[in-house]
Amino acid sequence: MGGSGQGANLPTWGDNRRSRVGLLGGSFNPGHRWHQAIARRALRELRLDQVWLMVSPGNPLKAGREMASFATRLATARQLADGRHVVATDLEARLGTRYTVDTLARLKARFPHVRFVWLMGADGLVTLPRWKHWRQLVQAVPLAVFPRPGQNVAALGGLAAHYLARWRVPARQAARLATLSPPAWAFLPGVQNSISATAIRQRGGFDATTDQPTTPQVI
Template sequence: MHQIGLLFGSFNPIHVGHLALANFAMEYAPFDQIWFVVSPHNPFKDRKALAPAQSRLEMVAIATKEEPRFKICDLEFSLPTPSYTINTLQKLKESYPDNHFSMIIGSDNLLNIDRWHDSHRLLKEHSILVYPRPGFPLENADITHSKTVKVLKAPVLEISSTLIREGISEGKQLRFLVPSGVYDYIKNNRLYNST
C-alpha cells in the first residue's frame, strides 16, 4: 500500500511555498508520493481571478518535473464543477485501491472545514494532515478527539499566490517566488496582466 499525500489547490500560480511544503511532508509525514490535485474551480475562489485551468495545470507540470515523487492529478477536470473534495477523494479511492490517501491542508482550511461540502464525512472517513498557516493557530482547532487529523510541524511560509498575482500585475519581478520555468511561463502567456 503506497502512502500518497494529496495537496489540493487552484495553484494560481504554484509557488516555492507549495513545493517546500510538499518536500517537507514527503520526508517527515512520510509519504511515498505527493500528488498535486489541480482544481479547475474551487467553490470558495472567485473564478474571474483564476488563470485558465489548463495554464495552471501546465505550471504545476513545469514546477514538479524534476522530482519523480511529485505527481500531477487532473482528476477534477473530469468531475462536475465546482470541485468538491469529498467527491474527488471518493473517486481516487475507487480508481487507486492500492493507495492510501491523506489530504494535506493548512490550518486556515481546518478552522473553516465546517463550510466544506460534506465536512462531517470528510473528517470521519479520510486522513488529514494539517500544517500551520500564519494567523491560524492550531490551538484554535478542536482536533484532540479526531482519529483522522494529524499535525505536521512544517515551517510557516508566508508566500501566497495572491501576493504573486498582485505583484506581477503591478509589474514587479517576482521570479524567485515561483519555481524555475513558471515565471517565464507566466510572462510568455501574459497571465495575471503581466506584460
Template structure:
C-alpha cells in the same frame, strides 16, 4: 501507497506550495504528494484564474525533478465546483490500492466543519495539517484523524505574485525559475 493530496488553484504554483509538499513527502509517512489542480474553488470566485491546463502545466514543470511529487487533473472532468469529498471518492475508486490523506493549512482547519461531508473526510481519509500564519484555533485539533506536521511557517500568496507581475516587479525566488520563465514568456497575469 499512502498519498497526500494537496488541493489548490495553484494560480500560480510558488515555492511555498513546493516547500509544504516536499516537507509532507519527505518528513511524514506519506509515499507521495499529489497536487490536485482545482479548476474552481467552491469558496472562491477568481476572475484572475488562469486556464486549468496552464496551471497544471506550471505545476508539472515545477515538480518535474521530484519523484515524490505528482500533479493530477482528476477534477477537470468533474462537475464544477468540485467538492473535496467528491474528488476523494473518485480517487479512491480509481486507485483502490492507495490510501489517501488530505493536506490542509492550519488556517483551513477552523473552517473545515463548513466543508461538504467533512465528517466523512475525517473518518475515511484524515488530515495532515501544516502551520499557517494567523490560524484560528479549531475544536478539531484533538481529533484522532488530524495530524499536525512541523513545517516552515510560510506566508506567500499567489495574489501577491500576480500583483507583482502587474506592477512589473520581480517574482524571482518566489516561484520556481521554470514557472517564472513560463509566466513571462506567455504573458500570464498581465
C-alpha cells in the same frame, strides 16, 4: 509505481501494492514554493511514496476571485513537480468532481490499494467547516495540517480542530497517519512560508519555482 509529471493522466500503479500518497489540492493560482515545500516535507515526514498536486478546475469557495485559466494554473504546478515523487495532475477535471469529498470517494474506489493522506495548510483547517460534507470528508481520509503565518491559532482553536480533538495524533507520530483509519490528523509545526498567491499575481508574472517576477507567458 508510475505517474504523469505533465498531468496528462491519472497517476497509476502497475503492481497494486499498498502505496502511501499525499493529496495537496488547491487552485494553484499560481503554484508557488509553499506547495513545493509542503510536498517535499510530507514525503519525508509522513513517509509517503508520492504527493499529487491536484489542481482544481474551480474552487467553489473562491468563486468570483481573479482566476487564471486552468491550463495556466496546471502549468505552474508542473513547474513544482518532479514527475516521480511529486506529480502535478488534472485528475479532478478528468473525474468531473467539484468537491473534495466527491473526489476522495472516486479516488478511493479507483485506487483501493492506496492509502491517501490529505495535506492542507492551517488556513484550510480554518475554512474546513465551509467545505461540502466536511464531517464525512474527515471520516474518509487522514489529515496532515501544516502551519501558515497568522492562521495557526485560529486553526487550532477553530470548529474543525475542536470536532477532531479526540483523533489528533502527536506531530512526532505523524508518519503513522497513512496507516491509521480516519478520522485522524496531525498538526506539524515548523518553518512557515508567508508567500501569497495573491501577492504573486499582483506582481504581474511569476516563476513557480522561485516566486520571482517574470515575463508573463501565454500557455
